[in-house]
Amino acid sequence: SKTYRIAVIPGDGIGVEVMPEALRTLDVVSKRFDIDFEYQHIEWASCDYYLKHGKMMPDDWKQQLSSVDAILFGAVGWPATVPDHISLWGSLLKFRREFDQYINLRPARLFEGVPCPLANRKAGDIDFMIVRENTEGEYSSVGGVMYEGTEREVVMQQSIFSRFGTERVLKFAFDLAQRREKKITVATKSNGIAISMPWWDARAAEVAALYPEVAVDKQHIDILCARFVMSPDRFDVVVASNLFGDILSDLGPACTGTIGLAPSGNLNPERKFPSLFEPVHGSAPDIAGKNIANPVAMIWSAAMMVDFLGGNVAGPERDAHDAIVAAIEDVLKHGPHTGDLGGKASTTEVGRAISERL
Amino acid sequence: SKTYRIAVIPGDGIGVEVMPEALRTLDVVSKRFDIDFEYQHIEWASCDYYLKHGKMMPDDWKQQLSSVDAILFGAVGWPATVPDHISLWGSLLKFRREFDQYINLRPARLFEGVPCPLANRKAGDIDFMIVRENTEGEYSSVGGVMYEGTEREVVMQQSIFSRFGTERVLKFAFDLAQRREKKITVATKSNGIAISMPWWDARAAEVAALYPEVAVDKQHIDILCARFVMSPDRFDVVVASNLFGDILSDLGPACTGTIGLAPSGNLNPERKFPSLFEPVHGSAPDIAGKNIANPVAMIWSAAMMVDFLGGNVAGPERDAHDAIVAAIEDVLKHGPHTGDLGGKASTTEVGRAISERL
Ligand SMILES: CC(C)[C@H](C(=O)O)[C@@H](O)C(=O)O
Ligand SMILES: CC(C)[C@H](C(=O)O)[C@@H](O)C(=O)O
Numbered sequence: 223s224k225t226y227r228i229a230v231i232p233g234d235g236i237g238v239e240v241m242p243e244a245l246r247t248l249d250v251v252s253k254r255f256d257i258d259f260e261y262q263h264i265e266w267a268s269c270d271y272y273l274k275h276g277k278m279m280p281d282d283w284k285q286q287l288s289s290v291d292a293i294l295f296g297a298v299g300w301p302a303t304v305p306d307h308i309s310l311w312g313s314l315l316k317f318r319r320e321f322d323q324y325i326n327l328r329p330a331r332l333f334e335g336v337p338c339p340l341a342n343r344k345a346g347d348i349d350f351m352i353v354r355e356n357t358e359g360e361y362s363s364v365g366g367v368m369y370e371g372t373e374r375e376v377v378m379q380q381s382i383f384s385r386f387g388t389e390r391v392l393k394f395a396f397d398l399a400q401r402r403e404k405k406i407t408v409a410t411k412s413n414g415i416a417i418s419m420p421w422w423d424a425r426a427a428e429v430a431a432l433y434p435e436v437a438v439d440k441q442h443i444d445i446l447c448a449r450f451v452m453s454p455d456r457f458d459v460v461v462a463s464n465l466f467g468d469i470l471s472d473l474g475p476a477c478t479g480t481i482g483l484a485p486s487g488n489l490n491p492e493r494k495f496p497s498l499f500e501p502v503h504g505s506a507p508d509i510a511g512k513n514i515a516n517p518v519a520m521i522w523s524a525a526m527m528v529d530f531l532g533g534n535v536a537g538p539e540r541d542a543h544d545a546i547v548a549a550i551e552d553v554l555k556h557g558p559h560t561g562d563l564g565g566k567a568s569t570t571e572v573g574r575a576i577s578e579r580l
Numbered sequence: 581s582k583t584y585r586i587a588v589i590p591g592d593g594i595g596v597e598v599m600p601e602a603l604r605t606l607d608v609v610s611k612r613f614d615i616d617f618e619y620q621h622i623e624w625a626s627c628d629y630y631l632k633h634g635k636m637m638p639d640d641w642k643q644q645l646s647s648v649d650a651i652l653f654g655a656v657g658w659p660a661t662v663p664d665h666i667s668l669w670g671s672l673l674k675f676r677r678e679f680d681q682y683i684n685l686r687p688a689r690l691f692e693g694v695p696c697p698l699a700n701r702k703a704g705d706i707d708f709m710i711v712r713e714n715t716e717g718e719y720s721s722v723g724g725v726m727y728e729g730t731e732r733e734v735v736m737q738q739s740i741f742s743r744f745g746t747e748r749v750l751k752f753a754f755d756l757a758q759r760r761e762k763k764i765t766v767a768t769k770s771n772g773i774a775i776s777m778p779w780w781d782a783r784a785a786e787v788a789a790l791y792p793e794v795a796v797d798k799q800h801i802d803i804l805c806a807r808f809v810m811s812p813d814r815f816d817v818v819v820a821s822n823l824f825g826d827i828l829s830d831l832g833p834a835c836t837g838t839i840g841l842a843p844s845g846n847l848n849p850e851r852k853f854p855s856l857f858e859p860v861h862g863s864a865p866d867i868a869g870k871n872i873a874n875p876v877a878m879i880w881s882a883a884m885m886v887d888f889l890g891g892n893v894a895g896p897e898r899d900a901h902d903a904i905v906a907a908i909e910d911v912l913k914h915g916p917h918t919g920d921l922g923g924k925a926s927t928t929e930v931g932r933a934i935s936e937r938l
Contacts, residue, residue: 365775375743379776385733417723418737448834476806
């Protein structure tokens with residue numbers, strides 16, 4: 223049997239509460255599919271750690287993680303004590319950058335049992351993947367303030383896109399589209415953002431030429447957001463820059479009622495560095511500490527991790543992934559449900575229910 | 581009776597078809613409320629003009645418009661012959677910049693008779709205003725490409741925010757909030773965009789301190805987009821940067837089913853330069869030339885113009901605005917409807933119906 227080494231980083235807030243449910247699920251699939259997980263439990267990459275040590279992670283964090291196959295991540299952020307741009311840039315965004323996790327992959331899918339905020343949509347109608355560039359673009363720390371404190375004060379912020387970084391995310395997305403419905407939506411804003419976005423369009427056109435069977439639909443981000451609401455059924459694979467992907471991958475799940483259920487993979491497809499799997503929902507300070515958070519996004523993220531560890535091909539890892547997703551579907555349909563879905567069950571109860579269905 | 585000089589710029593595509601309906605409406609209110617409009621009909625700021633002259637507007641465009649009180653604008657863009665970044669930067673974005681129309685004001689409102697893509701929402705539930713910065717920020721033409729054509733190729737794009745430009749849009753929005761429900765949502769992305777957005781937050785905090793009665797809700801753009809779908813009833817005034825405002829002001833109307841109905845004002849509140857009023861929908865090449873476009877957004881934009889000309893206070897202009905909006909509400913409720921609302925009426929028929937209800 224195979225053994226995978228997993229770094230377990232619960233982080234802050236509800237991250238700490240949903241993580242045990244993911245581990246509970248992994249225990250079950252480990253036995254059932256004969257896959258071994260060896261855990262490295264990590265307390266840093268949390269605001270508690272920051273308050274004690276003045277930094278989010280120890281200096282040798284990379285070394286400490288040098289032998290892991292993947293990172294299972296809860297959520298980071300506790301703005302009451304540590305500003306978000308410190309906690310996030312000091313942990314999550316550092317992983318994405320320094321482990322070159324240049325793909326952020328996020329599904330949007332409508333499930334039975336989950337109330338949908340859109341009218342007249344039923345399970346099966348919405349099922350698409352958002353491929354977000356995850357290491358460059360609009361998320362940069364290049365820039366600064368000039369004439370500070372005067373009336374002439376001005377702040378500049380660079381967006382920086384490399385050909386290397388842009389081509390590889392486009393290729394990943396076109397590959398995915400090729401394996402799915404052979405159609406792709408490319409998010410842009412070349413009619414307003416006059417330098418980088420026409421350049422992005424040119425890269426997309428070049429990559430598209432390599433995939434003649436894939437139908438390409440280029441959409442400006444403003445109307446694209448509108449279309450997520452008006453016709454979410456028309457999408458299959460959507461590729462976007464860091465910022466646009468961030469927006470679309472909250473909006474997509476919101477349109478399916480699953481913003482609290484959405485998982486994500488921060489992938490280094492070449493497997494040169496560990497990839498990181500985390501729920502989209504964040505640390506949710508408002509409901510933290512009450513054992514009421516929905517653990518589905520965390521558990522689904524663990525499933526994505528297992529599939530990725532198996533190379534995203536047929537095998538026990540793929541079977542384990544499919545079994546977890548089926549158990550999630552079943553619990554979403556029949557309950558128990560946490561408060562966000564109108565139920566009264568605790569985090570633990572929902573986590574246990576998913577493990578039992580497995 | 582007062583006389584206002586209006587520049588009429590139909591532009592491209594359906595702009596040309598909806599404009600006559602706005603003028604028809606203005607004729608009616610002109611008589612009924614004793615307000616005179618003097619029109620200056622303009623053929624430039626269109627792609628046809630570009631194809632003939634190699635530029636979107638004549639060199640003396642500013643001079644030609646020097647005595648107008650406002651600009652009524654259809655839509656510009658015909659990507660089949662002129663790339664969007666040429667047509668738009670050469671006309672609409674030039675007006676916004678050079679006439680210092682630093683506010684883009686866009687309502688999102690749910691009407692009776694308009695199918696809403698959200699479940700369980702009824703007329704009256706959604707009614708908010710988006711205040712978008714309209715002259716700077718992410719829409720810049722500062723930047724460029726380095727190492728072109730090599731593997732090291734990189735493109736840089738500056739976002740540029742000035743204290744002057746940021747404070748004035750925030751103050752406009754807080755003033756509006758003060759006159760409405762005394763609550764405001766400030767869009768940001770300071771957890772990801774590490775230089776300009778924390779700076780934007782600081783400006784928002786400073787301006788907020790001047791309006792102690794206004795409750796402030798700061799939201800990152802990703803979750804804010806999600807909340808437009810999940811709880812659109814909670815918003816009243818939303819203020820955002822150029823890019824975020826662009827996104828939100830397509831998404832907001834989409835959530836009310838009115839993306840084709842939404843009007844906008846590009847305002848120079850000091851009235852040093854003419855303000856510009858235009859439908860949000862754009863030139864819509866796919867349905868152009870068929871007389872099937874919905875003229876409501878254009879007519880509603882004309883109503884916003886009249887109210888603005890009257891100083892947004894009680895008076896015949898405000899009455900004219902209210903009468904036009906009431907006529908629109910009535911036609912939306914009882915028909916006739918264009919194809920986008922499931923009807924079969926033409927642009928002209930709907931325009932006539934609105935004039936008749938007046
Ligand atoms: C056409 C485009 C440049 C413009 C913008 O992004 O400002 C449009 O989307 C708008 O919102 O008025
Ligand atoms: C917390 C924040 C920096 C992060 C992002 O914007 O990338 C989050 O919104 C996400 O989508 O993972």
